Amino acid sequence: NKGKYEHYMQKEIHEQPESLTTTMRGRLIRGGSCKAKSVLLGGLKDHLKTIRRSRRIVFIGCGTSYNAALAARPILEELSGIPVTMEVASDLLDRQGPIYREDTAVFVSQSGETADTLQALEYALENGALCVGITNTVGSAIARNTHCGVHINAGCEIGVASTKAYTSQIVVMAMLALAIGDDTISSQARREAIIDGLFDLPGKVKEVLKLDQEMKDLAKLLIAEQSLLVFGRGYNYATALEGALKVKEVALMHSEGILAGEMKHGPLALVDETLPIVVIATRDACFSKQQSVIQQLHARKGRLIVMCTEGDAASVCVGGSSRVIEVPRVEDCLQPVINIVPLQLLAYHLTVLRGYNVDQPRNLAKSVTTQ
Numbered sequence: 001n002k003g004k005y006e007h008y009m010q011k012e013i014h015e016q017p018e019s020l021t022t023t024m025r026g027r028l029i030r031g032g033s034c035k036a037k038s039v040l041l042g043g044l045k046d047h048l049k050t051i052r053r054s055r056r057i058v059f060i061g062c063g064t065s066y067n068a069a070l071a072a073r074p075i076l077e078e079l080s081g082i083p084v085t086m087e088v089a090s091d092l093l094d095r096q097g098p099i100y101r102e103d104t105a106v107f108v109s110q111s112g113e114t115a116d117t118l119q120a121l122e123y124a125l126e127n128g129a130l131c132v133g134i135t136n137t138v139g140s141a142i143a144r145n146t147h148c149g150v151h152i153n154a155g156c157e158i159g160v161a162s163t164k165a166y167t168s169q170i171v172v173m174a175m176l177a178l179a180i181g182d183d184t185i186s187s188q189a190r191r192e193a194i195i196d197g198l199f200d201l202p203g204k205v206k207e208v209l210k211l212d213q214e215m216k217d218l219a220k221l222l223i224a225e226q227s228l229l230v231f232g233r234g235y236n237y238a239t240a241l242e243g244a245l246k247v248k249e250v251a252l253m254h255s256e257g258i259l260a261g262e263m264k265h266g267p268l269a270l271v272d273e274t275l276p277i278v279v280i281a282t283r284d285a286c287f288s289k290q291q292s293v294i295q296q297l298h299a300r301k302g303r304l305i306v307m308c309t310e311g312d313a314a315s316v317c318v319g320g321s322s323r324v325i326e327v328p329r330v331e332d333c334l335q336p337v338i339n340i341v342p343l344q345l346l347a348y349h350l351t352v353l354r355g356y357n358v359d360q361p362r363n364l365a366k367s368v369t370t371q
């Protein structure tokens with residue numbers, strides 16, 4: 001049931017304030033006079049000690065689920081102090097990469113049925129790792145076969161392009177980082193700030209959804225383009241990859257997410273007056289580096305669309321020629337949840353304007369159960 005919406009993808013984008021609320025329901029503890037703010041993940045509480053003792057945490061997934069894990073990687077590294085590595089499920093299988101008993105392997109999958117991820121799970125089980133699932137589908141193969149896990153509770157996702165599951169996955173993995181780091185006194189203030197940020201997040205997502213018309217106007221400008229680049233780094237490298245994946249898979253436009261720190265090692269050669277480039281430059285520890293990236297792209301006459309924090313337009317607009325997307329500021333590690341929303345809206349409107357099928361992009365299936 002699409003309700004007042006024309007497409008499931010549109011409905012699922014706009015329902016994110018509610019899906020995120022459901023994801024967090026009963027899992028955030030407000031604290032009080034004698035109790036610290038904390039998170040409670042029922043499916044993990046008996047396994048946290050084992051996870052904290054592991055030598056490495058390995059995230060394994062495909063497509064959007066991989067990108068969600070990439071978005072959560074920095075905060076998990078920060079709060080756990082454990083090395084976190086990333087594996088695309090098919091690539092881990094192709095390489096038969098090493099997985100050890102001392103590893104915690106985290107399998108991220110909306111459907112819980114993706115063949116590559118499921119096969120990587122069997123492989124990790126054979127190798128003796130602790131296997132944790134993060135899925136949206138109760139009773140799915142990945143939920144059943146992992147040792148423990150967390151249901152993201154985002155509600156049924158029907159559009160083939162994953163949107164609300166992505167933001168809920170990031171929130172669950174941020175909560176996972178908080179739960180693992182829970183025994184560390186030195187990071188308590190940081191953790192409490194993130195928990196406050198989680199409480200405020202649905203409201204901030206509601207605010208960023210007001211950019212709908214602005215993104216539709218931007219889509220009109222980009223309707224006939226061949227290609228779109230998205231530059232990000234740090235917490236928002238994942239946003240660049242995921243924004244590009246949305247544009248590519250539904251609007252059928254070539255799009256590439258680029259790690260801004262790699263710009264000079266190749267991508268800069270593509271920059272000219274015609275190719276549109278989205279640069280994500282919201283406030284965090286990487287902001288000044290992104291300002292310098294903007295300057296360098298501008299010096300090569302790049303056609304820039306800069307995503308920045310509200311009130312920052314003047315500090316990111318060199319020469320005043322770029323278009324700006326201003327988004328509300330949240331705690332740095334949660335900013336990817338906000339920043340992906342305008343790009344989801346852009347991909348959606350581009351698709352509708354270009355006359356393609358939004359909910360069933362050609363050649364794609366919601367759940368990839370064959371290899």
Ligand code: UD1
Pocket residue numbers: 041042043044132133134135138142143144146147148149150151152
């Ligand atoms: C659980 C209940 C929820 C109830 C809540 C109240 C279920 C599915 N969830 O939620 O309805 O409101 O208690 O306390 O009944 N698991 C895996 N792999 C996965 C995902 C989950 O093994 O990929 C396991 C977990 O370790 C856990 C169980 O499935 O044992 C349920 O997980 P989850 O729904 O996340 O737990 P709660 O949030 O505690």
Ligand code: F6R
Pocket residue numbers: 062063064065108109110111112113114117160161162163245249366367368
């Ligand atoms: C992109 C998309 C795919 C899936 C991928 C993994 O919008 O939907 O990239 O993310 O096929 O699917 P799950 O998460 O079900 O394992």
